[in-house]
Amino acid sequence: MSRRRKLSSYVLMVILLLTVLTAVLVRAVFTQKQPELVEIRRRTPVLGTYATYAVIAQEESAPSILGAMDSLARHLDFELGVFSQGEVSILNSFGYACTSEMSIDLQYLLEVSFLIASVTDSLFDPSIGALVNVWGFPHDPHIPDSISIENALSISGLENLIISDDTIRLNSGTLLDFGAIAKGYTADRVFDLAVELGAYAVLVEIGGEVRCGGDPETGRIWRLAVRNPRLDEIQEMIMLENGAVATSGDYESCIFENGRRLCHILDPRTGYPQTGVASVTVVADRSVIADALATAIAVGGTDTASSVPDSLFSLIIVIMEDEAGNLTEWRRGEV
Secondary structure, three states: OOHHHHHHHHHHHHHHHHHHHHHHHHHHHHHHHOOOEEEEEEEEEEOOEEEEEEEEEEOOOHHHHHHHHHHHHHHHHHHHOOOOOOHHHHHHHHOEEEHHHOOHHHHHHHHHHHHHHHHOOOOOOOOEHHHHHHHOOOOOOOOOOHHHHHHHHHOOOHHHEEEEOOEEEEOOOOEOOOOOOHHHHHHHHHHHHHHHOOOOEEEEEEOOEEEEEEOHHHOOOEEEEEEOOOOOOEEEEEEEOOEEEEEEEOOOOEEEEOOEEEEOOEOOOOOOEOOOEEEEEEEEOOHHHHHHHHHHHHHHHHHHHHHOOHHHOOEEEEEEEOOOOOEEEEEEEOO
């Protein structure tokens, strides 16, 4: 073999060796840059129920993200609840507040409340706090007399909220209660915080209200169970990559009178618990919307479900019960 050919072979071997080494080095650097992701969960009491948080994040940051999520949920529980000394409780006590001094949380809840009220013929109504108190939900449920119900109804209704200039006022005796929307809103806020803090995928479930989603590259699909309202079993499994699911059911908090179920979902038109709807499940982009819609549809049934604008949801499932106890399912939309 000529000296020139030997030199060419040597150069070729060196080039091949350098190519292999470069590929190995690039792969090693690339591998080092990939975050070590873990999925961890936490279950904790909040908002009068239990919350489950699940995050997919870098191993070193996941615990702190969960801690921040829990702290935010407890803060919102205090400020938006009616049994604490937070913002809503103070507004109920004084009967007025300057809107410019209200938190963005309360301002947003009021905006969403008026929106959902407008598309459900006021069947969603957070101003029925006095009516809720008369029935004693959730801590001391009992059947009140008709006069007490009539008196509570007279000071309920969003027309008892007067917003003018920079002030919001409640008519005498009117009380706000965001129990039908606060869990959904908290789920959204906690979800958003986790994403801001670096979580790649997140699920927040608070008392049946769910917000989930994240980076599609994680490939995480969340399996969300819808329970049968009368049996201890799953009615349906919803597969969701990004979005929200909320369920309102007459089984969550109820009392019985002569075999009749009286649930915590009150009809703002009559002052009495809704009947005929066993559960409502709504799938939407945001849990706050799904939560409020599920409550209103539980009161208004399929008539209300039929009139909700398509832009607010992707799926509605209504399970109705007749006087004989037979269940039928009504659906609109799809996931």
